[in-house]
Amino acid sequence: MLSGIPHVVVIVILWRTCKDLGHDRPIPSAETTVRREWNDAERTRAKARATAVLAGTPDRVHAELTDLAETHGACEIMLTALASDPADRLASYRLLVEQFTRWGPGKDRSRSVLRADRRGTLGRRVRG
Numbered sequence: 001m002l003s004g005i006p007h008v009v010v011i012v013i014l015w016r017t018c019k020d021l022g023h024d025r026p027i028p029s030a031e032t033t034v035r036r037e038w039n040d041a042e043r044t045r046a047k048a049r050a051t052a053v054l055a056g057t058p059d060r061v062h063a064e065l066t067d068l069a070e071t072h073g074a075c076e077i078m079l080t081a082l083a084s085d086p087a088d089r090l091a092s093y094r095l096l097v098e099q100f101t102r103w104g105p106g107k108d109r110s111r112s113v114l115r116a117d118r119r120g121t122l123g124r125r126v127r128g
Helices: 007-020 028-035 040-052 058-072 085-101
Strands: 114-117 120-126
Touching: 007 040, 007 085, 058 085
Parallel strands: none
Antiparallel strands: 114 120
């Protein structure tokens, strides 16, 4: 199912697909996703959802997020890292914090402030 897509992305797509179809459950583990037998409705929905997930190296995710923000004129980015393991989720946030700290939020770096709270939640605020 969803060949060529990284497994970590398939986990997110499975969770979102099930949620869209009325099955609100926790984020599945990698093992659950591997064993999953997708029905026709799930396959159709998953293909539509596959393009809405950003995943990859910190460089790639940073570039995609800043491009999206600039394209839409957004002055704030809100993220949710979907992982069944809280440690993995926190690691994702930390990697993004490091990336945004290193390179800044995008082309208009002079107006932005990056912050991460103790839980690893990443936020960017634009100075007024």
